[in-house]
Amino acid sequence: MRGISFEVGAGDSIGIVGESGCGKSITLKAILGLLPVNAKVTRGNIYVNGTDVAGHSKKERRALFSEIAGMIFQDAIAALNPVITVGEQIAEVPRFRLGQSKEQAHATALKLMEQVGISDAEHRFSLYPHQLSGGLRQRIAIAIALSGKPKVLFCDEPTTALDVTIQAQVLRLLLELRRDEGLGLVFVTHDLAVVNEICDSIKVMYAGKFIEVGGVKDTFSKPTHPYTYSLLKAAPDPDVAVSRLFTIEGEAPNLILPVTGCPFSPRCFASTTECLAKEPQLISIDGSLSACFNGAEHTKWKATDAKSGAHA
Amino acid sequence: MKKNNTLYIGIGILSTLILAAVFAPLITRFDPVEQDLMDTLANPTWTHWLGTDAFGRDVFSRLIFGARLDLTIGIVAVALPFIIGVSLGLITGWFGGRFDAIIMRIVDTVIAFPFYVLAIALVFIFGPGIKSIIIAISLVGWVAYCRIVRANVLVAKEQDYVHAAKLTGLPVSRILRRHILPNVISQAIVFSMSDIVLSILAIVSLGYLGLGVPVPTAEWGSMIQEGQPYLLQQWWIPTIPGFMVVIVGFSLSLIGDGLVKRLER
């Protein structure tokens, strides 16, 4: 991560988009204090309800976060304990942190299971994770995340491994939770279409930084960064067949090496000499933020690209 | 690429020992079995670098010539189980079925068997000597390789590149040889390093029990046994051969670790 800043307010739905290696998963883990042993936050602040927790130990930070945040991961089977029944896993936080008795926690768990749309909750309470399908497991994971009464749900590719119909169910559930409980969502994914459908704002990540930040509708209709533009055109649209998809030549930079200039410039069809020398910061362009020296000219380079006919 | 010091240090130590063993007659002028009853249990001097044993034989010379025997048997005694075990592992892993079931039950039986009991029994049948030791080790040693390779074959045969090889129409022998074998053998090779140590230990132990090579031949195990009564005065006679085993074991484990790093690339 090379400088990430954002805020999550109550009821916000934020999508963080990027391809593999851009740092989006690490961002979530860094915020929540779940980084692996060889990773460290070296600079910056993390404010939880106004308190800066970056300086606190990982344990303290996790304790503070557990009161306001829940997290769900991509692979539910890895996130669930295989030797404890799913019901007990949902009841764990109410019982051991919220101080409920065993019976109370059981009841809370059942309510949560119903809330996330698990039918036959009484019976399924005593099942083990491997006895459930992928979609159900992800719902259990959501129930566990909700059991701590969070204000924000952090999601790391939660539906990538699910079938498209099950994904629709889970996404619908998240939207309902947001509508009914005012739950905030921070949704990390590589799938632009999902962000389009459930997020209000989008942050596009590349090489450890946000390179475009804005409202979903604005960004999708008027991207001001060439990477966002390229990504939107590369993603196949289920509603339209084109003769050729947009491709982005080259590969994302290896972040072990120091970055000079704009990290996207080697692959950028609109790059100029300035881009190789200095790294652009996020500046305001047409109502959103974009880290591009040529962001203001986005109509120009889009027109050039359309003319070149490289992509229909 | 990052330097693989472990591997090189291990190879360095082992090659020194092997070279010393190979060039033994050039390093020492004493015959390892030549006795000098006028000069028994001598302390180390410039003539006899490690002194002499109870029969006046030069200890250093016996050590170096003993290395010949122990290192050779150690390596040879692993080669046969390696070949048998890897081949059986390939076949059982690939074909499965009843043959696999039978072999695996045999493997389970052999593993359950205490090795030294078997070795002693075989030595009684075939008489003491190098041949019995090698037979004993081979009869028991192949099972580990079989298991390791079989497990890796079971994984490898589900890989898509093996499916692609099948789709090309390649015969099974070719698939096993070019696609499966290179991808399953690295664990077996690494294991063989520690197996050599175990074999040398077995030989030395059998030698210590008097079931090893015949008496006057220099061998670390028999040196330890013969030197045992003199442990308190001429302590070096029984301890230094033991120490040689430690050095060999250490160098082989360094090679093993180094190989793991190298093969995991």
Added chain:
Amino acid sequence: MSTINTSTSPETNPIAAKDLVKHFAKKQTLANRIKKTPIFNVPAVDGVSLNIQTGETLGLVGESGCGKSTLGRTLVGLYSATSGSISLYEKEVSNSRTLEDRRAVQMIFQDPFSSLNPRMTVGDMLSEALLFHKLVSKEKVKVRCLELLSLVGLPADAVDSYPRQFSGGQRQRIGIARALALEPKVLIADEPVSALDVSVQASVVNLLMDLKKDLGLTMLFISHNIAVVRQVSDRIAVMYLGRIIEIGPTEEIFRNPSHPYTKLLLSSVPKMSIGSQISSAPAGELPTMLSAMTGCRFRSRCPIAISDCATKDPQLVEVNKTHQAACLMVN
């Protein structure tokens, strides 16, 4: 099951299947054998008939457990069919395939990391196939390898490199080169881009579309990604629980989906159009006890199921001349 003759006569079809069934027998323990419990079969492919025409790309979509991967692997010959027939240009190959037959159908695999032998160079991989089938002489084989590499957009020095030196997208290209080396009549692509990033996915899809145009490839494109399938396919077949429940030209299927499951599937796909919102959330999950089902397998989740659906198992019927769906409510 009625055969579907979509247009031209079967003789021109490079590959066709009729009533194809593939079951996987669950392993029986010794106790089960003694008790003589009936063998429980998981019917992955449960009666599929289709044919692919020369130069056509048939897209095969469905969710996990529908059997599309199994169908692909049975067609290509990795699995033997439990019953039914597979034919290549009218030649029956379901029981045994000659070397020529094997050459005629090749596969592109999903996982770029397990589809290439880590201990072989790219050149070795390609040469092995070429030389084994005697497609070129030993002297000419290197030249041919370079030709194949340039066909898939890889540089010449790739020929002496190992798979680990390449990215996911490049590995998929190598896999495509390997499949094309044998000059197959039919390519079966099993989720070829699902493991790739969006931008890389786009370049591999473009490559496949180019190859299709330049080489006249006949392809079965299996994917769970509806958007990608729309790009590359001429016709689409939708699978559910081992059966094809709808088949027709791509645009027709997207504009006029007839089977309730197809409608469900298409409406669940998140869209890229501005302001699109998650629409109706489909109900229910896949049924678990398949063997106990009678009638239509989709009825537990179907919004328009009627009483007949519980007793009659729908076959594919015509929606129009090129489009079939297996639903009692069609027309």
